Amino acid sequence: MEALINYLLQFGQLNQQQIDLVKSRSKEVQLKKEDYFSEAGKTAKQVAFIIDGILRVCYYKNKGEEITRYFIDENNFAVDINSFMYKIPSSEYIQAVTDCKLIIFSDYALKELSLTIIGWDDIINQITTKSLIEKVNRISPMLAEDAKSRYLSFLEKFPQLANRIPLSFLASYIGITQSSLSRIRRKI
Amino acid sequence: MEALINYLLQFGQLNQQQIDLVKSRSKEVQLKKEDYFSEAGKTAKQVAFIIDGILRVCYYKNKGEEITRYFIDENNFAVDINSFMYKIPSSEYIQAVTDCKLIIFSDYALKELSLTIIGWDDIINQITTKSLIEKVNRISPMLAEDAKSRYLSFLEKFPQLANRIPLSFLASYIGITQSSLSRIRRKI
DNA sequence: GACAACATTTGTCATTTGGCAAAAAGCAAA
DNA sequence: TTTGCTTTTTGCCAAATGACAAATGTTGTC
Numbered sequence A, B: 001m002e003a004l005i006n007y008l009l010q011f012g013q014l015n016q017q018q019i020d021l022v023k024s025r026s027k028e029v030q031l032k033k034e035d036y037f038s039e040a041g042k043t044a045k046q047v048a049f050i051i052d053g054i055l056r057v058c059y060y061k062n063k064g065e066e067i068t069r070y071f072i073d074e075n076n077f078a079v080d081i082n083s084f085m086y087k088i089p090s091s092e093y094i095q096a097v098t099d100c101k102l103i104i105f106s107d108y109a110l111k112e113l114s115l116t117i118i119g120w121d122d123i124i125n126q127i128t129t130k131s132l133i134e135k136v137n138r139i140s141p142m143l144a145e146d147a148k149s150r151y152l153s154f155l156e157k158f159p160q161l162a163n164r165i166p167l168s169f170l171a172s173y174i175g176i177t178q179s180s181l182s183r184i185r186r187k188i
Numbered sequence C: 001g002a003c004a005a006c007a008t009t010t011g012t013c014a015t016t017t018g019g020c021a022a023a024a025a026g027c028a029a030a
Numbered sequence D: 001t002t003t004g005c006t007t008t009t010t011g012c013c014a015a016a017t018g019a020c021a022a023a024t025g026t027t028g029t030c
Helices: A002-009 A016-024 A081-086 A107-116 A120-144 A147-157 A167-174 A178-186 B002-009 B016-024 B081-086 B107-116 B120-144 B147-157 B167-174 B178-186
Strands: A027-031 A036-038 A046-052 A055-060 A066-072 A093-096 A100-106 B027-031 B036-038 B046-052 B055-060 B066-072 B093-096 B100-106
Touching: A002 A016, A002 A046, A016 A107, A036 A046, A046 A107, A055 A167, A066 A167, A066 B120, A081 B120, A100 A107, A107 A120, A120 A147, A120 B066, A120 B081, A120 B120, A120 B167, A147 A167, A147 A178, A167 A178, A167 B120, B002 B016, B002 B046, B016 B107, B036 B046, B046 B107, B055 B167, B066 B167, B100 B107, B107 B120, B120 B147, B147 B167, B147 B178, B167 B178
Parallel strands: none
Antiparallel strands: A027 A100, A036 A093, A046 A100, A055 A066, A055 A093, B027 B100, B036 B093, B046 B100, B055 B066, B055 B093
């Protein structure tokens, strides 16, 4: 819980009363490995802050192939922002890759914090923008690299993540088959 | 200019006085093909709204290879957001692919609009978030597709763009060599 | 039209990757 | 340890792509 507060305080000031309000409107939730935090077809109504564990965003291509689009780890917010922000049914899943401990805010709770805490919107906007920029910066260069470089970049940026996720997820995130990734690893 | 105002009004209300203020703080600029709107090494101090023409975001890989990361066309804002928002030197260029007519706002002008117009920040935040989400949604699925599909997706989403940009830019955006793209096109 | 400058296509070959199936390795429960 | 299950690695071959060079096409200028 302190991790969340510290995270928020990076983006703006909150006094003790406001911090208590934030805490009181949050809810701690445990997810078992493979549980879903949000699901395709449903409209996302929650935002999560990851205390412990790894989530992944995934969807199914037309052919039924499962694609892992993104990983989210500790000390980050996870939300299906498309669905949550525009109140439309989602087209993808957010699933626990490992057992997870999350702090949850409902859309209702967030609305209340927005109306009550001066500066809350600014904090949320900063976090949203920063997260999206980071995501673009992370994904965007990948197309210009070959598979081996993409794998090495991943290892470099998330050295602690590679050992905690199945190879198949990582391969699909990198955009190659599991076999190819296995071959790439052998060469290193 | 009306295009810009209409664009802004999609995200919030502005009365005539506010509209006039926005107009008065903007500046119309023409770019010749290949001119730069912002450059690597410099800190971005301007935001552009594209009235006419196409810009591209590009950078140079370590080996010197030029990579086109993104195209931006009419009725969209163009800004090196990393550099502009955090006031750090940029690592990429924004260049005119065609002759362009832009409406420019300086960081100073935007600051003034932010302080003067109630609701301006909200409009800007909405535009920023929406643009970033769209960008993620555009780039993200590309890794999961093969080159041919990526090309077809591009044609589908930007049918009018493909004829206006050099093949080499498009190939690098798609993440393949120009020769490969040429071969892919032959097969269609 | 002739030319130059640039953009696109094509040819050739080496390398990478995908698709499929089988083998090997890792892991957890009995 | 054995057994069953899942994950990862390999082998094989076909297809896609990259690298490089040459040919062809396009455009604008004189």
